[in-house]
Amino acid sequence: MSAPRAALVVAAVLGGALTAVIWWTTPWTVLPEPPGGRTPVRPEEGLPAGVGALAAEYAAALRPATLASIVLGLATAAVLGLTPIGARLVRGVARPVGGGWAWQVLLGTVVLVVVGRLVTLPVAAYGEVVRHRYGLSTRSWGLWARDVALSTAIDAALTALSLLVVVGLARRLPRTWWAWTAGGAAALVVVGSFLYPVLIEPAFNRFDPLPPSELRTDLLALAEENGTPVEDVLVSDASRRTTALNAYVSGFGSTRRIVLYDTTLERLPDDEIESIVAHELGHVATDDVLAGTVMGALGAAAAVALLGRLLAWTPLLRRAGATSSADPRVVPLTLLLLTLGSLLSAPVQNLVSRHVEARADLHALELTGDAGAFIAMQDRLAETNLSDPDPPAAWQWWFGSHPTGPQRVAFALDWQRLQEAG
Template sequence: MSARRAALVAAVVLGAAFVLVVVLRTPWTLLPDLPGGPTPPDPTAGLSPEAVTRAESFAGALRPASLASLVLGLAVSAVLGLTRLGARLVLAVARPLGGRWVWQVLLGTLALLAIGRLVTLPLAAYGEVVRHRYGLSTRSWPLWLRDVGVSLAIDAALTALGVLLLVWLVRRVPRWWWAWAAGAAAALVVVGSFLYPVVIEPAFNSFASLPAGQLRTDLLALAEENGTPVEDVLVSDASRRTTSLNAYVSGFGGTRRIVLYDTLLDRLPDDEIESIVAHELGHVATDDVLTGTLMGALGAAAAVAGLGWLLTWTPLLRRAGAESPADPRVVPLLLLLVSAGTLLATPVQNLVSRQVEARADLHALDLTNDAEAFIRMQERLATTNLSDPDPPAAWRWFFGSHPTKAQRVAFAEDWLRAGER
């Protein structure tokens, strides 16, 4: 069997393994069948007409810019990846340093990512203007630029190192580079999952322990009751950037901690904060992060094996102005394929995410046994975060990573009905 065909077979096998994990680990059924069927979601999710109008207005102002940014970014990537323009850029940026292949890969990747970010920057700035207009963002423009710069620097550095490793493998193991790269990609997903809480999160926020008090005691007790004790309860200085409300659990083992946005502490009563944290603890109890990491590792390995097949297709290489996968001029095409693959995978990822989030909602209801606090919390989050309670079906299908607020309130009502049986 040729190396190219072996890459295709590996991509299919790994893709099948990914699908199997998705099917087996995704919670498709959460509540028993109820008389009369599930409660139809109220499109308003119990919000006032003013709150619904404001949320819909905010979404209507932001969605076109989000779609335009997505399309524009992909179009620029396609122009650079499917013409010789990107190949020329890769050669040009490395020429002042002697033009060695290492500099072509590193500087070429950085230049391509910077161009993509600069092209969509006006749309990102417009989005920030909209968030300021609706009172959701509290960032100063210098802080916004700093966040954009830090995000780009982290993304560009990690991507450039990953691409450099891939091209190095192609040059060292010309026939079976994709197999080594697939293993490396899976390993990087696993390592990144563990390092994110201690490396990436502190780059954007500062954290301090929640002072001793009833809320801290209750949250630590909730984690113990959940069977997932935490090291600490931290408060993030999220109010420097936003007025939105959120909490999460991050880390593993000795680094596991509950993190509260500081915006929560002044705006939500303790029982609603506990409901949010119970949802996040649900992800820990059902090993959602570990399952997501496994899915990500399999998906990354399958994608790299697919690249091993695509990047040996001569017509495609010629279109990009590259001679082989070992040619640094393949970098623009590589980035395009990764972007396109990520976009195609988005609906699948979000389908799984919506089911997983619904299971975490169920866990929160079971752990706190307080559906009223859960429903009040959902209504308050929707009002404060300007969440459209019932977005268009197509948008929900493609971009929705969580059930809608209307669906979550209806789910809590069904949980109450199930408990009464």
């Protein structure tokens, strides 16, 4: 069997394994139907007058920027990846340092990532203007620029190092490079899920321990009751950037901690904070991060194996101005294929995410036993974060990683009715 065909077969096998994991681990039915049928979803019920309309207006103002960013990013990647322009750029930026293949990959990748970010920068700036206009962003433009620069630098560095390994393996092992790279990609996903809260989160926020208080004691006790003890309860300085409310649990083992936005601490009563944290502890109790890591590892390995097949397709390589997967000029094409893969996989990822989030909602209700606090928390989050109560169905299908606020309220009412019915 030829190497390209073997890569395609392995991609199919890994894709099948990923499909099986998704099918068996995703909670497709979270809550049985209560007597009398499910509670109708009422988009603006529970919100102060005018808030639902304001949230829909905010979403409508931001949605074109999101679509424009996707289109511009994809168009730029296509121009660079499917014409000789990208190949010439990769060659040209490395010429001052000798033009070696490693420099072509490293510097070429950095320049391509920066170009892609610069093309979408005006749209990102417009999005920040919209968030300021509606009171969601508190960032100064200096902090916004610092965040953009830092995230671009991290993205460029990690991508450049990854592609250096890919091209290096392709030069050393031309027939089996994709197999080694697939294994490396899967391992990188696993390692990244452990290191992200330790290395990446502190680059953007400061975290301070929550001072001793009744809330801190209750949250630690909630984690113990959940069977997932945490090492600490931290407060993130999120108010430097946003007025939004949030909390989450991150890390594994000795690095696991509850993190509260300082905005959440300031604006929510303790029972609603406990409801948010109970939801996040639900993800820990059901090993959602572990399941997501397994899915990510399988998906990354399958994508790399498929990449091994595509980068052996002569017409595609010729279009990109490259000769093989070992040619540094293949970098722009690789970035295009990765961008396409990320975009096309989003609906599946978000479908799984919505069901997983619903299960975490159920866990929060069962852990606290307080549907009233859960509903009040969802209404307050929707009001403060200006979450669209009724997004277009296609938008929610493609981009919605969580059920809408009204769907989550209806879910809690269904749970309450089931409890009352015994």
